[in-house]
Amino acid sequence: MRRNKKELPIKIISHRGASGHRPEHTLASYELGARHGGDFIEMDLVATKDGKLICRHEQEIGHTTDVAERPEFADRRTRRTIDGHEVEGFFAQDFTLAEIKTLRAVERLQDVRGMNAMMDGSYEIPTLDEVIELAFALTGELGRPIGIYPETKHPAYHVSQGLELEPTLIATLREAGLTGPEPRVPVFLQSFEAESLRKLAETELPLVYLMGTEEHWLHYTTPDGLAEVASFAHAIGPDKSLVIPTTEDGGLGEPTDLVANAHEAGLLVHPYTFRSENHFLPEQLRSDGEPGDYGGFAAEYEAFFEAGVDGVFTDFSRHAFLVREHFLTPEG
Ligand code: G3P
Numbered sequence: 001m002r003r004n005k006k007e008l009p010i011k012i013i014s015h016r017g018a019s020g021h022r023p024e025h026t027l028a029s030y031e032l033g034a035r036h037g038g039d040f041i042e043m044d045l046v047a048t049k050d051g052k053l054i055c056r057h058e059q060e061i062g063h064t065t066d067v068a069e070r071p072e073f074a075d076r077r078t079r080r081t082i083d084g085h086e087v088e089g090f091f092a093q094d095f096t097l098a099e100i101k102t103l104r105a106v107e108r109l110q111d112v113r114g115m116n117a118m119m120d121g122s123y124e125i126p127t128l129d130e131v132i133e134l135a136f137a138l139t140g141e142l143g144r145p146i147g148i149y150p151e152t153k154h155p156a157y158h159v160s161q162g163l164e165l166e167p168t169l170i171a172t173l174r175e176a177g178l179t180g181p182e183p184r185v186p187v188f189l190q191s192f193e194a195e196s197l198r199k200l201a202e203t204e205l206p207l208v209y210l211m212g213t214e215e216h217w218l219h220y221t222t223p224d225g226l227a228e229v230a231s232f233a234h235a236i237g238p239d240k241s242l243v244i245p246t247t248e249d250g251g252l253g254e255p256t257d258l259v260a261n262a263h264e265a266g267l268l269v270h271p272y273t274f275r276s277e278n279h280f281l282p283e284q285l286r287s288d289g290e291p292g293d294y295g296g297f298a299a300e301y302e303a304f305f306e307a308g309v310d311g312v313f314t315d316f317s318r319h320a321f322l323v324r325e326h327f328l329t330p331e332g
């Protein structure tokens with residue numbers, strides 16, 4: 001059954017921007033996500049050597065910037081252990097913001113997103129301040145609120161490095177008028193680490209506890225676990241397979257009880273991550289084309305909207321927007 005738009009304001013969260021159409025975590029990607037119908041700009045935050053917050057999915061920046069091709073930074077290549085994983089490469093914490101600003105973004109998924117790869121070298125690495133300014137400008141221009149949805153990445157690791165993320169994030173939001181019960185534009189704050197959300201509670205903003213599929217999260221998907229989550233967060237951001245698993249023959253299975261149980265606990269549900277290419281879709285939704293060609297993404301969105309989710313993290317805000325328009329329009 002289709003639902004009334006006012007009853008079901010499913011939020012479209014532009015995941016790393018319109019990252020299906022532009023290299024992720026660039027101002028161009030964020031802007032396009034909003035223009036494509038996204039309600040929120042989603043960005044991952046890591047800290048530089050001088051404690052500035054920049055938008056990257058991980059501390060290691062070698063796969064999403066041109067740093068490895070820059071001879072002046074060759075001596076910064078190193079190994080670090082982050083949350084138990086040894087990683088080799090170039091790390092944001094070893095660069096000042098001024099140095100980061102000399103780098104340019106490159107596409108992470110070179111094989112699947114060839115059009116994005118053609119834009120390698122075109123865009124700077126944005127700061128949190130720049131994204132906030134962009135959200136304000138787009139809100140004015142588009143005549144609808146464009147919110148922000150920052151994620152603290154590896155917050156405990158950052159503490160171990162003397163680069164705690166939360167105080168800077170809170171101060172930046174406060175300075176921009178983005179704290180309290182009526183922020184200038186809507187804001188959700190997200191993290192995979194509960195301790196980080198607890199530190200962010202003083203902002204009075206809605207907090208989103210992200211959940212992966214590893215054993216650590218299983219407890220939190222139960223009614224008891226969700227009640228615990230509700231003591232420090234307002235929403236969950238589960239891996240989408242926790243809402244609708246993929247079947248052994250590559251189809252979409254039946255929804256789990258997670259949405260109903262989360263709603264019962266008073267939590268919103270924003271699953272991640274929706275991507276339109278065959279490479280990412282369940283086998284039965286793929287088209288006959290290449291891994292980077294689009295498959296039957298509409299069926300996936302519809303299944304999740306039917307399951308009652310309150311928002312979706314998507315690399316393709318335009319696709320989510322079009323399916324939402326169709327889904328929310330009562331038939332007949
Ligand atoms: O923040 C939602 C989703 O982005 C979490 O996964 O790894 O893409 O940041 P990740």
Ligand code: CA
Pocket residue numbers: 042043044151
């Ligand atoms: Ca994220």
